Amino acid sequence: MKRTLAVVSAGLSVPSSTRLLADRLTTATVEALRERGVEVSVEVVELREHARDLADNLVTGFPNEALRHSVDTVTGADALIAVTPVFAASYSGLFKTFFDVLDKDALTAKPTLLGATAGTARHSLVLEHAMRPLFAYLRAVVAPTAVFAASEDWGGDEALADRVRRAGTDLADLVAARPPATRPDPFADPVPFETLLHGA
Amino acid sequence: MGTIVLVSGSPSATARPGIVVTHTETALRAAGHTVTTVRVRDLPTVALLAEDHRDPRIGAALAAVQAADGLVVISPVYRAAYSGLVKSLLDLLPSGALAGTAVLPLATGGTQGHLVALDFVLRPLLFAMGATRVLPGHFVPDRMITPEDEGGVETGTILPLAAAALTDVLISFTDSLRRPRTTHTTATLTG
Numbered sequence: 320m321k322r323t324l325a326v327v328s329a330g331l332s333v334p335s336s337t338r339l340l341a342d343r344l345t346t347a348t349v350e351a352l353r354e355r356g357v358e359v360s361v362e363v364v365e366l367r368e369h370a371r372d373l374a375d376n377l378v379t380g381f382p383n384e385a386l387r388h389s390v391d392t393v394t395g396a397d398a399l400i401a402v403t404p405v406f407a408a409s410y411s412g413l414f415k416t417f418f419d420v421l422d423k424d425a426l427t428a429k430p431t432l433l434g435a436t437a438g439t440a441r442h443s444l445v446l447e448h449a450m451r452p453l454f455a456y457l458r459a460v461v462a463p464t465a466v467f468a469a470s471e472d473w474g475g476d477e478a479l480a481d482r483v484r485r486a487g488t489d490l491a492d493l494v495a496a497r498p499p500a501t502r503p504d505p506f507a508d509p510v511p512f513e514t515l516l517h518g519a
Numbered sequence: 520m521g522t523i524v525l526v527s528g529s530p531s532a533t534a535r536p537g538i539v540v541t542h543t544e545t546a547l548r549a550a551g552h553t554v555t556t557v558r559v560r561d562l563p564t565v566a567l568l569a570e571d572h573r574d575p576r577i578g579a580a581l582a583a584v585q586a587a588d589g590l591v592v593i594s595p596v597y598r599a600a601y602s603g604l605v606k607s608l609l610d611l612l613p614s615g616a617l618a619g620t621a622v623l624p625l626a627t628g629g630t631q632g633h634l635v636a637l638d639f640v641l642r643p644l645l646f647a648m649g650a651t652r653v654l655p656g657h658f659v660p661d662r663m664i665t666p667e668d669e670g671g672v673e674t675g676t677i678l679p680l681a682a683a684a685l686t687d688v689l690i691s692f693t694d695s696l697r698r699p700r701t702t703h704t705t706a707t708l709t710g
Contacts, residue, residue, distance in 0.1 A: 331569060367569060370565045370569045371564070371565045373564075374565055374567075377560060377564070377604060406606075407606075407610065407644055407647045407648045408643070408644070408647035409606070409644055409647065410606075411606070411607070411610060412567075412604065412605070412608070412609070413569075413570075413603065414603070415597075415598075415600065415601075415602070415603030415606050416568060416602075416604060416607065417603070418598055418603070419598060419602055419603045423598070449600075452599065452600070452639075452640075456598050456599040457598060
């Protein structure tokens with residue numbers, strides 16, 4: 320059965336190094352899964368495009384249709400790749416807002432690969448000190464290798480490429496070892512019309 | 520008497536952190552301070568989340584924070600951390616903007632167990648932003664706050680014991696405002 324991989328990128332600019340890292344991690348994961356005989360379809364969620372939807376969600380308490388689609392994509396996926404730019408030694412406000420509105424059980428037991436990008440290597444431990452605790456709280460199964468990319472790492476750096484490959488392998492192993500995710504079917508258990516009429 | 524800015528990450532008008540904001544505003548004004556509250560949810564959120572500094576309301580909020588003698592950051596604890604909304608405003612401050620400003624972190628959360636978010640997430644964030652005078656901060660559990668919905672106004676009660684504890688915290692915060700800002704000197708250390 321074909322698996323799905325959700326990719327969440329909180330990059331702000333176009334082109335964005337955050338999206339670039341997300342794409343590299345995705346390619347590495349898809350290749351590693353293919354080597355294990357697992358076919359996967361990829362769905363990318365660009366949080367920048369959801370700024371208004373997230374804002375509305377904070378006010379109304381529920382996601383609009385566009386955001387609902389992305390939330391369902393992440394919730395129903397077999398695996399997640401989540402990449403954020405680093406601000407003040409942590410994930411960005413946009414990135415955090417998405418995981419604030421996501422149901423607290425949405426990532427339970429989900430294989431997850433983490434990435435972060437920044438201008439310098441100074442904040443590379445943001446992965447261990449900010450990202451991992453957040454996803455640990457959400458009970459995701461976080462891959463042992465997480466990838467940080469500073470500006471100086473781009474441009475043919477083999478160390479970054481190696482790390483990306485290792486991270487993709489880690490995530491592929493976690494996905495291949497698990498049965499396919501079951502996606503909730505909103506029509507599977509409808510509220511009987513009679514109950515609806517009684518205002519329950 | 521100083522100028523104090525409150526940054527409120529309360530998600531709605533009647534939510535519990537909003538009541539802590541109202542309580543804090545009232546207490547600080549009663550002590551004679553000039554208080555401005557930045558309610559992050561009221562800012563143009565698209566510009567905020569997309570980090571658009573050009574928006575005039577966001578510009579005004581950032582200018583107020585940078586000009587303040589004291590800053591109170593009030594966030595609900597979401598996912599064991601500060602809320603994304605609070606982070607998105609702080610992300611827009613230039614580095615070093617909080618150097619010398621007295622900063623008081625306040626948080627609310629569902630259980631006492633969320634208290635650690637203050638010391639492990641919120642205060643480290645403020646230090647990473649270059650704040651040099653971060654106070655220990657204070658956590659108010661949700662069960663100590665009783666919201667009352669009165670037409671969307673932030674009213675409600677903080678139970679007496681918790682209110683007294685918060686008052687103590689605010690007194691030490693305003694005491695710290697009286698101390699002069701740290702000034703950088705060109706003096707060198709000599710043996």
